[in-house]
Amino acid sequence: MKVLVTGVEGQLGYDVVKRLNLLGIENIGVDRTDFDITDKEQTEAYIFDCKPDVVIHCAAYTAVDKAEEEQGLCYAINVDGTRYISEACKKIDAKMLYISTDYVFDGEGTEAQKEDKPTAPANYYGYSKEQGELLVKELLExxxxxxxxxxxxxNGNNFVKTMLKLGQTKDEISVVNDQVGVPTYTPDLAVSICDMLQTTKYGTYHVVNEGYCSWYEFVVEIFKQAGINIKVNSIPTSEYPTRAKRPLNSRLSKEKLDKNGFNRLPEWKDALKRYLDEL
Ligand SMILES: NC(=O)c1ccc[n+]([C@@H]2O[C@H](COP(=O)([O-])OP(=O)(O)OC[C@H]3O[C@@H](n4cnc5c(N)ncnc54)[C@H](OP(=O)(O)O)[C@@H]3O)[C@@H](O)[C@H]2O)c1
Structure with missing residues (x-):
């Protein structure tokens, strides 16, 4: 089996390739320097030449706030790019794993959102990822x-690293306490992705670490585990306006994961501990 991984220079692609190497699965990790996914010819030429059995599509436009202003670029990468990769997969009969987001949901309610809940993104990034999902479903089996x-x-910038930096320079910060979700550690997610790709249990899954928290609770735990003494204030979303609207409830149900016999990921606090050790 040969696996092609897009976005290898990003957070997830990097750890997926690491996991594939550990499992001894032949793989090629690619990024912008290999081909630009918004260029149909380049994308097709690379994939047809490489002829992978599986494509794990981790590359994406991920700047959620900036996407509100760069809608054209976000669409080109997340929708057109996904289309070109899906079409190429169809032509060579490769499996495709498309990485999507909690932001495809409106975040209404307090329960974990089921896999088949109708999507209704609250921001442009979420919309572009939703459109990518629809294309994958339309073009592929x-x-x-x-x-x-x-x-x-x-491998990359993220919320934890930002908080650790702030912890070096500030005595006090304010963090929203009314948006809940699940911090997810890329090596844990990579394990699940690599389990799935070896099966034919196709469909839509939610894969996040166990448990859930608010951003405020996440930050308190980051500083606790990192041994940083800083005052963290809890504020509502209304006191922290962002260009892109965020869903209040990002909890995701793992019903499909359980039903198909895939392992759940470890608890988010345990994952955070391993991450801080890794850093
Ligand atoms: N980050 C999150 O919190 C989050 C949450 C939910 C879901 N996701 C999804 O998870 C997946 C992985 O996210 P991540 O955090 O690993 O992303 P990331 O660190 O931002 O990495 C994305 C990678 O895609 C590459 N890329 C962007 N445009 C490209 C293009 N036109 N051609 C080729 N490569 C291109 C980027 O390269 P450049 O650096 O050169 O642009 C980067 O290496 C994405 O599908 C994302 O939507 C992420």
Whole structure:
């Protein structure tokens, strides 16, 4: 089996390739320097030449706030790019794993959102990822859509690293306490992705670490585990306006994961501990 991983220079792609190497699965990690996914010819030429059995599509436009102003670029990468990769997969009969997000949901309610809940994104990034999902479903039969949330990993910038930096320079910070979700550690997510790709249990899954918290609770735990003494104030979303609206409830149900016999990921606090050790 040969696996092609897009976005290898990003957080998730990096750890997926690491996991594939550990499992001894032949793989090629690619990024912008290999081909630009918004260029149909380049994308097709690379994939047809490489002829992978599986494509794990981790590359994406991920700047959630900036996307509100750069809608054209966000669409080109997350929708057109996904289309070109899906079409190429169809032509060579490769499986495709498309990484998606909690932001495809409106975040209404307090329960964990089921895999088949109708999507209704609250911001442009979420809309672009939703459109990518729809294309994958329309064009392919052999696909996995894997929705995840609040991603952090060693290779790239993320919320945890930002908080650790703030912890060096500030005595006090304010963090929203009414948005809940699940911080997800890329090596844990990579384990699940690599389990799935070896099966034919196609469909849409939610894969996040266990438990859930608010951003405020996440930050308190980051500083606690990192041994940083800083005052953290709890504020409502209304006191922290952002360009892109965020869903209040990002909890995701793991019903499909359980039903198909895939392992759940470890608790988010345990994952955070391993991440801080890794850093
Ligand atoms: N980060 C999160 O909190 C989060 C939450 C839920 C879901 N997700 C999804 O999880 C997946 C992985 O996220 P991540 O955090 O690992 O993303 P990331 O660190 O931002 O990495 C994305 C990678 O995609 C590459 N890329 C962007 N445009 C490209 C293009 N036109 N051609 C080729 N490569 C291109 C980027 O390269 P450049 O650096 O050169 O642009 C980067 O290496 C994405 O599908 C994302 O939507 C992320």
């Amino acid at each position: 052999k696909y996995f859509i894997i929705r995840t949330s609040w991603v952090y990993g060693k």
